[in-house]
Amino acid sequence: MSDESRHSPAQMLPHTRANTRTAVVIPAAGRGVRLGPGAPKALRALGGTPMLIHAVRAMAASRRVSLVVVVAPPDGAAEVKSLLDAHALPEWTDFLVVPGGESRQESVRLGLDALPPEYDIVLVHDAARPLVPVDTVDTVIEAVREGAPAVVPALPLADTVKQVEPAAVPGEPEPVVATPERARLRAVQTPQGFDRETLVRAHGTVTENVTDDASMVEQLGLSVVVVPGHEEAFKVTRPLDLVLAEAVLARRRLNDGF
Numbered sequence: 001m002s003d004e005s006r007h008s009p010a011q012m013l014p015h016t017r018a019n020t021r022t023a024v025v026i027p028a029a030g031r032g033v034r035l036g037p038g039a040p041k042a043l044r045a046l047g048g049t050p051m052l053i054h055a056v057r058a059m060a061a062s063r064r065v066s067l068v069v070v071v072a073p074p075d076g077a078a079e080v081k082s083l084l085d086a087h088a089l090p091e092w093t094d095f096l097v098v099p100g101g102e103s104r105q106e107s108v109r110l111g112l113d114a115l116p117p118e119y120d121i122v123l124v125h126d127a128a129r130p131l132v133p134v135d136t137v138d139t140v141i142e143a144v145r146e147g148a149p150a151v152v153p154a155l156p157l158a159d160t161v162k163q164v165e166p167a168a169v170p171g172e173p174e175p176v177v178a179t180p181e182r183a184r185l186r187a188v189q190t191p192q193g194f195d196r197e198t199l200v201r202a203h204g205t206v207t208e209n210v211t212d213d214a215s216m217v218e219q220l221g222l223s224v225v226v227v228p229g230h231e232e233a234f235k236v237t238r239p240l241d242l243v244l245a246e247a248v249l250a251r252r253r254l255n256d257g258f
């Protein structure tokens with residue numbers, strides 16, 4: 001090793017990644033059963049624009065994101081491609097569309113399979129979180145660039161959480177078994193950010209069903225860290241969430257207008 005390379009910035013900060021390229025996988029293949037009957041959730045409109053387009057724009061708004069892979073409903077890839085063509089998106093970002101699977105986990109894996117080799121940081125972002133601010137996206141990317149193998153944005157909880165035992169007879173009250181200390185609990189959001197190799201390994205190793213990607217990395221025994229999330233990064237899950245999302249959009253329009 002030459003003297004020069006020993007003192008290069010990369011050597012002085014051994015855990016910092018320098019020339020990284022970041023891609024985002026957006027799982028958007030869910031039906032949206034809890035939202036009620038209608039089109040797949042990601043294709044439903046918010047402020048007249050499909051939720052998926054809001055989510056794609058939120059990711060592509062980051063200058064650090066150079067590829068967005070959308071995982072479409074299994075029979076909806078062509079429709080998603082034409083939606084992306086029909087809406088204005090930043091020119092510094094490339095887009096790919098792949099069909100999704102039966103579970104969120106499978107959809108994310110199909111998105112990862114489609115990633116070209118040059119991306120070393122991967123974010124996974126729910127299409128169902130259309131309003132996440134770009135600052136949250138950048139904060140997650142920055143933490144991965146600084147060396148964390150897995151990063152999740154999260155917020156403290158407003159409600160106290162109880163752990164329960166399933167009721168002995170369905171419909172009967174459920175016995176409480178524990179009350180975790182609220183101050184140490186966090187509600188996690190997306191985008192979650194990963195060293196690509198770590199996430200691919202997690203998806204290749206963990207087979208049981210999980211509800212977020214970071215928990216797969218935890219199962220590998222690797223560290224996962226939390227950065228501040230944002231209240232506008234909430235997930236549109238039930239009908240009332242649509243009301244809130246429309247209100248957030250209306251407030252943004254009002255603020256942009258003045």
Ligand code: CTP
Pocket residue numbers: 026027028029030031032033034035041042071100101102103104105107108126127128129235236237
């Ligand atoms: N998702 C996916 N493929 C699946 C299931 C879910 O890509 N087979 C995506 C959804 O499109 C969503 C994200 O994972 O963007 C988070 O899932 P969730 O909010 O549960 O969405 P749905 O599964 O569509 O909703 P529901 O559970 O109410 O049916």
Ligand code: MG
Pocket residue numbers: 030
């Ligand atoms: Mg679901």
